[in-house]
Amino acid sequence: MPVLKIFYEESLDVRVQAGRADIQAGLERMMRETLKADPDKCQIVMCTARHMSPKPVYVDMQFRANEYRTPAVVGEAMQQVAEVLSKAIGAGTRIRAFEIDQSTLHAFEAEGQEQQ
Numbered sequence: 001m002p003v004l005k006i007f008y009e010e011s012l013d014v015r016v017q018a019g020r021a022d023i024q025a026g027l028e029r030m031m032r033e034t035l036k037a038d039p040d041k042c043q044i045v046m047c048t049a050r051h052m053s054p055k056p057v058y059v060d061m062q063f064r065a066n067e068y069r070t071p072a073v074v075g076e077a078m079q080q081v082a083e084v085l086s087k088a089i090g091a092g093t094r095i096r097a098f099e100i101d102q103s104t105l106h107a108f109e110a111e112g113q114e115q116q
Helices: 010-018 020-033 071-089
Strands: 003-009 043-049 057-064 093-100
Touching (some): 003 071, 010 020, 020 043, 071 093
Parallel strands (some): 003 043, 057 093
């Protein structure tokens, strides 16, 4: 269930688009290998923003709490996120990580309808 929401200054969009495949591969690898997440439940969302402060990239990382995801594991995951983004974008990153209590998590998926 890890969800990475990445917001970055719009001036970085060319670099993000150029490195998108590497960003996705590196972040998915971190979620699978470090957070031990089910690959089908990993989500990455990237959005531009007009203004970011104090760093040009902000990552909101959410994941289900479990006994494996200790502070050390989460710290390693954040370090890996920062490294993937730095390599691809070359900009400073601020990361916030949040454990989600499974008893309060609700999920819903809906299939789209074809536009005619």
